[in-house]
Amino acid sequence: MKCGTVAIIGRSNVGKSTLLNRLLGEKIAIVSDKPQTTRTRILGILSLPHGQIAFLDTPGLHTPRHLLNRRMVRTAIEAAEEADLLYVLMEATCLPGPGDLAVVASVKKLIEKRHRPVLLVVNKIDVVNKCKLLPVLERYTALYDWTAVVPVSGRTGDNVNRLLDVTCSYLPEGVKVYADDMVTDQTMRTLAAEMIREKILGATKEEVPYAVAVEVDRFEEEGKLARIHASIFVERESQKGIIIGKHGERLKMMCTEARRDMERLFGMKVFLEVWVKVKEAWREDERTLVELGY
C-alpha cells in the first residue's frame, strides 16, 4: 500500500482547488476566478486499490494585508510542513514572475527543514499551445531541483492520471488511515456555507469577494429535507446592498444556485434562508475569525 499526505500549494488562483476536485472526481472545494478563494485547509481523501492519498488543498500564498490573510498563509505553510509530498502548482500561461519566485523560495525553506519529494505541477495546459508551453517548463525546471515536473489541466483532466501515477511512486509504504468511503472531513454545515460563498464570489467583484464570510447558524435534517439558516457577513453597508441587489434579485439568484448545488451534493431537498449582516472589520478580529473557522 502507498499511503500519505500531499499538500497542494501555490499562489492564489493557479487552480489548486480545481485540481483537488479533479483528483477526487468530486467537488468538495469551492472554485472562483477571484484570488484567495480558499481560506482553510481542505482535506480530500482518494482511496485506491493500492493505497490512499490525503490531499491537503491550501489557501494561496500571497502577501497578507489582514489578520485573516496572515492566518491563511500560515495555514498553507503548516499543511506543507506536515505533508509527505508537495505539489507546487504554477500556471502554464506565463513565465515565472516575482510571486512565483517567492513561492519557490518558500518551498526551498520548507525542504531545508525536512526533505521530501516536491512535484512541480504546471497547470492550465489547456489554454497554451505546445510551443508556448516548452519555454515555460524550461524556465520553471531551472528554478529548483524538482523531484518531477508534470504539466496538467485541472479543468479538462488532461495528464491528471499521470500525476497520480508519479505521486504514488514517491509516496511512502503505509496503511490506510481513513475509511474507503470518506472523501473529506468537512461537515455539511461547512460545505453549505462554502457553496453560498462560492456563488457570492462568482457574482461580485472588486473588494466585495474579500469582505464576505458565510456562517451556517442552523442546519436541521427532517427526513429527506434539510433546513439551512445562514448568515452572510460583509464589512460595510454598501457591500450589503451589492450582495442583495436591486429588489433582492442578486441574493435570490445566488441562493437558488447554492441550494441546487447543496441538493445535488447532499442528495436531499434543501430549504435555505439567509440574512446579510454587517460586521465591521471582521477580517481583523481574532474572535470572529475563530468563530468562522479561519
Ligand SMILES: Nc1nc2c(ncn2[C@@H]2O[C@H](COP(=O)(O)OP(=O)(O)OP(=O)(O)O)[C@@H](O)[C@H]2O)c(=O)[nH]1
Ligand atoms: N483554463 C484553465 N483554467 C483553470 C484550470 N484550473 C483552474 N482554472 C481556473 O482558474 C481559476 C482559479 O481556480 P481555483 O481552483 O479556484 O484556484 P486556487 O489556486 O484554488 O485559488 P485560491 O483558492 O484563491 O488560492 C478559476 O477560474 C478556475 O476555473 C485549468 O486547468 N485550466
Ligand SMILES: [Mg+2]
Ligand atoms: Mg482554492
